[in-house]
Amino acid sequence: MFEAGFEDIDAVYIDKPDIGALALAGMQQLSTIDSDVTARRTGNKVELLLKNQIAYSRTVDSDFDPEAWGDLTADVLDEATAESEKIKTAPIEKVHEAMFSGVVSKLDQFSRYSSAENAREARAARDGFGGIGVRISVEDDQVRVVSVQHYTPAERMGLKTDDIITAINGESTKGLGQREVVERLRGAVDSKVDITVKRATRDPFDVTITRAHVVPESINYRREGDVGYFRIYSFNAETAASLKRAVADAEQEIGPRMRGLVIDLRDNPGGLLNQSVAVSNLFLREGRVVSTHGRHPDSHQYFEASGDDIAKGKPIVVMVDGNSASAAEIVAAALQDNRRAVVVGSNTYGKGTVQTVLPLPNQGEITLTWARFHAPSGYTLHHLGVLPSVCTSVYRSAEEVMRDLGRGQLPQVPTGRRNAVKPDDTKGLDSLRKACPAREQDNPVDLEVALRLVSTPDMFASAVRLAEPPQLGLNHDDENTALAQ
Missing domain, CATH: 3.90.226.10 (2-enoyl-CoA Hydratase; Chain A, domain 1)
Known part of the structure; x- marks a missing residue:
């Protein structure tokens, strides 16, 4: 993760970056997960501190390249995980998000890190996804169709604004949140999804929709x-x-x-x-x-x-x-x-x-x-x-x-x-x-x-x-x- 991120920044960022300063900023963000943990650089040494005591120290060579800084950053994270129960039990994505947020904060306001989940949503907005072509809103425990996109399977199958989706693949939508409904409606292109629809002007009815590649309307x-x-x-x-x-x-x-x-x-x-x-x-x-x-x-x-x-x-x-x-x-x-x-x-x-948006090994993205x-x-x-x-x-x-x-x-x-x-x-x-x-x-x-x-x-x-x-x-x-x- 860190080697890939640092190599990308070193290769494409608009100004020549100081990878060492970026790496240290990432390590220092560990304090957002455990306030007893931080990092500092003293001369040619990078030190991990636990309650202001040195828990780990490593010498930095003057010719450190992005790969070496990535290796050092990973070592610091390993040591912090071993020393801190809070970091050890934190979801790894939360740790990555904290550390990479520190890294990109030293660049400019438009460079950013996206977690795997956020990157997936961003890719869907940019490039599209397998879906049926509706925007939905969960209101009063009901899934309401807010709009039906033109030239999509939902429009071809006759779905309308204000339709209520009561079931997806035979399972009730009651109790589901917005993201859960979206995940169930999306799927592989050419796969099918069965939905039950309630409409004010007629009895509830079932419809089978074949998903297609859908790009959000702009x-x-x-x-x-x-x-x-x-x-x-x-x-x-x-x-x-x-x-x-x-x-x-x-x-x-x-x-x-x-x-x-x-x-x-x-x-x-x-x-x-x-x-x-x-x-x-x-x-x-x-x-x-x-x-x-x-x-x-x-x-x-x-x-x-x-x-x-x-x-x-x-x-x-x-x-x-x-x-x-x-x-x-x-x-x-x-x-x-x-x-x-x-x-x-x-x-x-x-x-x-x-x-430019570059993928990371965890399926997240770094935008530079x-x-x-x-x-x-x-x-x-x-x-x-x-x-x-x-x-x-x-x-x-x-x-x-x-x-x-x-x-x-x-x-x-x-x-x-x-x-x-x-x-x-x-x-x-x-x-x-x-x-x-x-x-x-x-x-x-x-x-x-x-x-x-x-x-x-x-x-x-x-x-x-x-x-x-x-x-x-x-x-x-x-x-x-x-x-x-």
Whole structure:
């Protein structure tokens, strides 16, 4: 466990880590399980202390590599287990979680350790699982179907919102908790599950459902007059495909009168990098989408658009707020920098780093920051975020926004200053952010402005020009120089 974790951190973390300091931080977390146990480093020795007395000591060589530090950490844990009844009787996963939490706490806020159970849930959210396609809630000792996902076995077999699942495979659901119900409904793809359903409009009935690969829904579509509104909640393995289907549904429902699209990325924390690229690619025929750069050679990647623009050139407005992060920021920046969309709302979160997820021997995961990503025009989004084309933070109504836009009184996005500021110039980045303070709650003004822009081509064109980038597509040397500054 420790050798694998330390070797991964040493190989891919964005900055060269001090593995010895990380290992010691992990050992010191043993005190969270037994306050009488701790560890320290004195000169070239690492010592395990029990009630402030040295219980174990080992000399550290100057050439210790991640494998050696992993071996030492495991030895310290073995000695602590032998000396402490609390550590000896604690579940091993609790010990691993405590120690790895100490290790990653020395990295950055986005690197983390996930236990086997949490990692399994995270993988299910990202990549999907064998299931039937329902969201459930256990309320008053009843299992209620909260929603039925489209294109899933549950929908095909006729399950509906507010159905009550009274039994699974012949066993009553009474007394079961949420996690227990979820585990019983999930299973291998193509396996079957029998459920008994109670519905207000008919007698209880049984249904046999064949499980399929289900990826949680991340897209919601609704019609707003002659405009298609699409909310993206996160970026998982099916987001781009789901959005493409939703746009096709909108075109079928609205028909030739469809004026354009509103893509709502507010409160979207991000997700998979490749899906942010794929979503951007749905609307871009050419141009840079994003580039990533870190310490590991494989972290230098360039993503170019080559799509067909499924919106066929229709106006697009992207809505963002202070909770729009990571993959959501990639999409907003790509469409803005390539002059394909108007970004409306407030400054985004500014989470401009890429994480890689690496498995550990216990089936847990360690998530490590390994690169920073750069917008098409070259600036790094970390700490800065996306500056919206039309800032609504300081407005009380859509009428005021459109009035100032029509009069040419909306401020130009300071793209030249944005692209010139150095990534480590915190004061400069904060100054840019103050121009449109991040807002963390949905503002109805955003949608009103978005709908008006989509429906008014000349106003949309004026708003696009507000965020005219100083240059697009920095060459590779320029980008690497910018990262090194």
